[in-house]
Amino acid sequence: MIFAKELNETLRACLTADPRVLVLGEDIADPYxxxxxxxxxxxTAFPDRVRTTPISEGAIAGxxxxLALAGYRPIAEIMFGDFLTLVFDQVVNHIAKYQAMYAGQAACPVIMRAPSGGHRGYGPTHSQSLEKHFLGVPHLRVVAASLLHDPRAVFDEFLSQDSPVLYVEHKLLYPQHLTVPENGRWGDLLATRDASPGMLPTVCLSAVPREECAVTVLAYGYQAMLAAKVVERLAVEEEIFVELLVPAQLAPMDWAPVERSVGVTGRLVTVEEGSGGWSWGTEAAATISHRLFRELRSPVDVVASEPTVIPSAKAKESRVLVGEGRIEAALRAAAA
Structure with missing residues (x-):
């Protein structure tokens, strides 16, 4: 089943299982x-609990x-992740603070879905990956959708806790098929799941066992799918073996799976579609360099998009955003 349909079925299952679940956002009602x-x-199935809102992201968040403070479990859709800028005050100064500010006596378990990312020619204000601006917000979980993580299991975990969540969904994942690893395999790659207690799992993919890999690459969302293609190609064509780690949870980040992999390979490349600088990748570089300084054989390489506006024209957009070519070049350089 394609990922968009899986998400639809996941939301339907959440609404069916828990009468406290509400879904709201712009133009989400039928027939659109x-x-x-x-x-x-x-x-149509839940007319009182799935509601279209005015065009006001601030109102949606507020x-x-x-609703969350009143005991409901709202799932809010921000039509484009670019418009998360309009909910920043509500998230940072209110939603993420209530539970800690009132010593657990109040909870605000809002789930915000944010379709994000480029490669579709939507231009400067409808193509961004802005999740890096939320990664350092205390008490906010930031989770990235992935074709390797079952959204039903992910949302079940969200609804079992009282933490607010920002769920980032790259738009190019929607038409692709969900391919959760089974029986230790993901296509032609070996697959394992690694997680610390209380954390969403990181999926680890490689053509050969970890002990034979020369580099670790850390990527999430759509960029993880691009990285997987590169990992397979390098293994088949060049016998350059790379282990790909695909986390679901970006913040708080589970560093233990990364440490276990880099402790063996000694090399790390991070990949993200957001603009370079002050980012998830730079945080990973700082953390792993600090924790595994003696094990690293080379500096951590951070691959990110160019720090500029995203053009609408396909050729220009491709030069700004991270693609397979830049990922492959970074992995080749790390393995050299």
Whole structure:
């Protein structure tokens, strides 16, 4: 099943299982069913609990916060992740603070879905990956959708806790098929799951056992899919063996799986679609360099998009955003 349909079925399952779950956002009701059709059919099945809102992301966040404080479990869709800038105050100064500020006597378990990312020609204000601006917010979980992580299991985990969550969904994942690893394999690659207690799992992929890998590459979301193609190609064509780690949870980050891999390979490359600098990749570089300084054989390499606006023209957009070519060049350099 394609990922957008899996998300739709996940939301349907959440609404069916828990009467406290509400879904709200712009244009999510039928017949439109949301900008990316993830909510299609839900308002027909649950007319009182799936509601279209005015075009105001601040209102969506504020209403969600109030509903969560009143005991509901709101799942809010921000139509484009670019518009997360309009909910920043509500998230940072309110939603993420309540539980700690009131010593656990209040909870604000808002789940915000944010379709994000480029490579679709949508231009400067509808193509960004802005999750890095939320990674350092205390008490906020930032989780990235992945074709390797079952969204039903992920949302079940969200609903079992009282933490607010930002769930980042790269738009290019929607038409692709969910391919959760089975029986220790993901296609032609070996697959394992690694996680610390209380953390969402990191999926580890490689053509050969970890002990034979020369580099670790850390990537999430759509960039993880690009990295997987490069990992397979390098293994088959060049016998350059790389272990790919795909976390679901970006913040708080589970560093233990990364440490276990880099402790063996001695080399780390991070990949993200967000702009370079002050980012998830630079935090990974700082953390792993500090914790595994003696084990590293080379500096951590951070691969990110150019720090500029994202053009609409395909050729220009491809020069700004990270693609397979830049990932492959970084992995070749690290393995040399």
């Amino acid at each position: 069913g949301g900008a990316f059709k993830v909510t299609r059919g839900l308002s 209403i969600s916060a109030g």
